[in-house]
Amino acid sequence: MSARRLYVISGCSGGGKSTLIDALAETGHNVVREPGRRIIAQGGPLPWDDMAGFAQAAIAMAEADYDAARALEGPVFFDRGLVDAVLALAHATGQQRDLTRIAQRPYAKPVFFAPPWQDLFANDEDRRHGFAEALAEHDRLARAYRSLGHTLTPLPKSSVAQRVALVVAKAL
Template identity: 40%
Template sequence: MTGTDTERFHVLTGGPGSGKTTLIEALAAAGHATAPEAGRGIIRQHMAVDGPALPWNDPALFAELMLAWEMRSHEAARAGTGPVFFDRGVPDVIGYLCLTDLPVPLHARKAAEHFRYNRKVFILPPWPEIFSQDAERRQDLDEAHRTYQAMVETYRACGYDLVEVPRLTVPERLRFVLDAITPT
C-alpha cells in the first residue's frame, strides 16, 4: 500500500446511531467515493439467508466476516483516485472484539497494521436525540456509548489521531469533514 493511498483513505467511526451512515451517504451524494459499513451489510445478508454470522448468534464469526469485508473494501478503494470515505475501518473490528470481551487474534492486529488509513480519523460521538434501534441495530444507547469508547481506545492504540465530528446538521457535518481533509 502506498503512502498516497493512506492519505486519501478517510475513516468515519463511532458508536451506532451517531449519524455515520447518514454522513457517508451525504459524502456519496456530493460525488465522493465511499465504502459501506461491514456490520450492517453482513447482518442484512445473513438475516436474508438465516446465516450464522449474526452478532447475537456468533460474534466471533461476525467479527471475522467484518474483517474480511473491511480488508476487501480497502483493496477495492486502491483502484480509484481521490478521497475515499469508509463507514468504519479495520480497527473497528478490534474495537468490536474488545467490546464483546473476545480475544483479538494476531491476524486482526496484523491487518490493522497493514491496512492503513489517513492518520486523521473522524469519530462521531453518541447522539441520544437521533439514536434509534431497528432490525439490524439491536444495541441500546448504553452500548452505543461503550462502542464509542472502544473505538476511541482502539484507534488511538493503532496510532490514529481522532477528530470528533460535532453534532450539527448533515450539511454542516459534511462541510466540517471536507474542510478537515482539505490542505491549508
C-alpha cells in the same frame, strides 16, 4: 493510492455515520458503506446470534473494501473500517487485537469520530443493542484508534450538511 486518502468515519453506534456517508456519496465522493449492515443484509452471520462470526465476516469485508478502495481516485470515506472489525472480534472473544492485520492496511491518521448522541440514537432491525452498549463501544474505539496513533476529529452534533463540510474540508 496512499493511505493518507483513505478516511474512516467511526465512533458511537447510532451517531449518524451512515447518514453522513450517504450525504458524501450524494455529493460525488467515494464511499464504502458499513460492513456490518451489509453482512446483515446478506443474511449473516448475525451479531445477536454469533458475534465472533459476524466480526470475522466484517474483518474479511473490511480488508476487501480497503484493497478495492486503493484503486479509486481521490479521497475515500469508510463507514467504519478494519480497526472497528478487529476490535469487535477482540471484544467478542476476549483475545488481543490483531495489530498485524491493521498495520497492513493503514488509514489516514485523522479519524472522523461520531460522538454519543442520544437524541439521534434509535434501534432498528439491524441495531438491536441499547445506548449504554453504544457508549461502551464508542469508548473502546476511541482508545483503540488513539493507541494506533490516530487523532480523533469529533463530528459536531449539527446538521448533515455541516458534518459533510467539516469532513470534506479536513480531507481535501
